[in-house]
Amino acid sequence: MTPKNVLNYSYYPGCSLHASAIEFDASTRGLFKTLRIGLHEVPDWLCCGATPAHNVDELLSLSLCAKNLELSGKVEGDLAVACAACFSRLKTAQHKLAENGEKRRQVEQAIDAPVQLGKPVKHLLEIVARDFGLERLAAAVRKPLAGLKVACYYGCLLTRPPEVSELDDSEAPTIMERVIAAAGAETVAWSHRMECCGANFTLSRPGVVIKLSGDILASAKAAGADCLMVACPLCHGNLDIRQQEIEEASGERYNLPVFYVTQLLGLACGVAAGKLGFESMIVSPAGLLKEKQLL
Amino acid sequence: MKNTKMHLSTRTMNLDFVRKVEALSGSSVRRCFQCGKCSAGCPMRSFMEHPPNRIVRLLQLGQYERVLAGRSIWYCASCETCSTRCPNKVDLAAIMDALRKCSWDAKGPSKESYVQLANRLFIDNIRSYGRQYEMRLGAVFNIKSGQFLKDLMLGPKLLSKGKLKVFQQKNRNIAEVEKIFSRIEEMRRKGEAP
Numbered sequence: 223m224t225p226k227n228v229l230n231y232s233y234y235p236g237c238s239l240h241a242s243a244i245e246f247d248a249s250t251r252g253l254f255k256t257l258r259i260g261l262h263e264v265p266d267w268l269c270c271g272a273t274p275a276h277n278v279d280e281l282l283s284l285s286l287c288a289k290n291l292e293l294s295g296k297v298e299g300d301l302a303v304a305c306a307a308c309f310s311r312l313k314t315a316q317h318k319l320a321e322n323g324e325k326r327r328q329v330e331q332a333i334d335a336p337v338q339l340g341k342p343v344k345h346l347l348e349i350v351a352r353d354f355g356l357e358r359l360a361a362a363v364r365k366p367l368a369g370l371k372v373a374c375y376y377g378c379l380l381t382r383p384p385e386v387s388e389l390d391d392s393e394a395p396t397i398m399e400r401v402i403a404a405a406g407a408e409t410v411a412w413s414h415r416m417e418c419c420g421a422n423f424t425l426s427r428p429g430v431v432i433k434l435s436g437d438i439l440a441s442a443k444a445a446g447a448d449c450l451m452v453a454c455p456l457c458h459g460n461l462d463i464r465q466q467e468i469e470e471a472s473g474e475r476y477n478l479p480v481f482y483v484t485q486l487l488g489l490a491c492g493v494a495a496g497k498l499g500f501e502s503m504i505v506s507p508a509g510l511l512k513e514k515q516l517l
Numbered sequence: 518m519k520n521t522k523m524h525l526s527t528r529t530m531n532l533d534f535v536r537k538v539e540a541l542s543g544s545s546v547r548r549c550f551q552c553g554k555c556s557a558g559c560p561m562r563s564f565m566e567h568p569p570n571r572i573v574r575l576l577q578l579g580q581y582e583r584v585l586a587g588r589s590i591w592y593c594a595s596c597e598t599c600s601t602r603c604p605n606k607v608d609l610a611a612i613m614d615a616l617r618k619c620s621w622d623a624k625g626p627s628k629e630s631y632v633q634l635a636n637r638l639f640i641d642n643i644r645s646y647g648r649q650y651e652m653r654l655g656a657v658f659n660i661k662s663g664q665f666l667k668d669l670m671l672g673p674k675l676l677s678k679g680k681l682k683v684f685q686q687k688n689r690n691i692a693e694v695e696k697i698f699s700r701i702e703e704m705r706r707k708g709e710a711p
Contacts, residue, residue, distance in 0.1 A: 237649035242680045266690040269648045274639035278621040328710050332700045378596035418560035418596040426635040502678045
């Protein structure tokens with residue numbers, strides 16, 4: 223008999239987690255299963271619209287998110303979101319629709335249903351750090367990440383704007399550092415924790431990403447980090463997939479593996495390495511993890 | 518229009534446009550006292566011809582043509598740093614959204630057609646598939662922008678890592694997505710939505 227879950231959530235993976243960020247999805251499911259936190263995927267969820275929708279059509283963006291909130295009502299538990307961008311869009315929709323009656327009426331007309339704002343939307347970090355708790359997390363650690371120096375990278379949308387995100391301080395957040403420290407890792411102090419990586423310009427203007435993400439990698443390297451840790455598929459894509467291009471453009475060699483927070487926590491909590499998607503990373507972490515005797 | 522002289526008069530100032538932007542964004546433009554904190558923290562300022570605080574100043578002066586003609590609004594990354602840090606609670610990120618919507622609706626020529634093309638394809642994908650289809654997004658962008666070889670080396674790399682899905686699974690709610698798009702279009706035709 224499988225042990226009973228200690229917590230249960232409905233789960234909105236978002237589009238990337240089914241494609242370019244499959245390792246984020248795999249490691250989230252692996253970690254949560256080990257911690258006995260139930261994740262129940264919202265049936266037939268839709269794209270949240272991400273940046274392109276709200277950039278030119280706020281009503282469309284709010285309507286797509288409202289539809290997803292309605293769909294999530296079919297599954298019990300607070301809504302767990304992995305992708306920082308989806309998290310930001312869903313919370314922004316809740317925030318704006320709660321305070322603006324006119325927008326709410328327009329959205330209700332667009333989705334032809336009442337707007338449902340009752341379900342708390344939570345990022346995975348929040349679930350691990352607050353609902354599950356850091357003490358319980360520390361107790362679940364089987365293989366402490368001793369000696370691994372991690373640069374925690376927040377990017378933009380996890381904490382900004384603070385009245386929407388409600389995750390942590392918007393200028394000096396510590397939630398990622400606290401979570402990974404509970405797993406035994408060291409964290410480095412560095413300057414670019416919250417600087418933008420270039421976001422979705424990766425498609426239209428990759429030069430922007432080469433510059434901004436290059437600055438982030440240089441800062442992490444200068445602070446002595448062995449690797450970066452992120453919670454956003456777009457940040458991951460820019461820092462991991464484009465790292466080789468960044469190295470070619472700058473003439474610097476970074477070789478910094480970029481982990482999702484759930485990959486490192488999963489490793490620490492004893493999830494089998496094969497279930498954490500390390501082989502999907504472009505900058506291979508194998509050498510680093512072997513050197514630190516974590517693989 | 519970057520370096521041309523600006524003549525302020527009731528003839529060159531369009532304050533109706535400012536009111537429209539304020540209504541769309543839900544943010545005041547007039548509250549800004551030009552401290553420059555938004556531009557100081559903006560990661561994209563070096564790619565813009567008008568930094569964020571100057572965009573607001575131009576709006577205050579009713580100079581919307583200068584704002585819409587430039588590429589600055591399309592080089593905003595929506596990172597929310599400006600809105601978060603503004604001491605006067607000007608929601609600059611929302612103002613940028615409103616400006617992009619105005620430019621998008623006007624369908625005029627833009628200096629930043631690549632960014633607009635990427636947005637357009639992204640939204641088309643949602644309408645067609647209900648979810649994002651990353652491989653199609655990249656491929657169609659390259660074809661339509663004429664950059665056939667852009668990121669050519671990334672494709673095989675991502676495929677071998679299982680990061681590119683060649684086929685997109687259709688969403689069972691796809692009919693509902695189409696209804697959302699068409700209802701919004703209908704509301705706009707009737708003037709019931711911005």
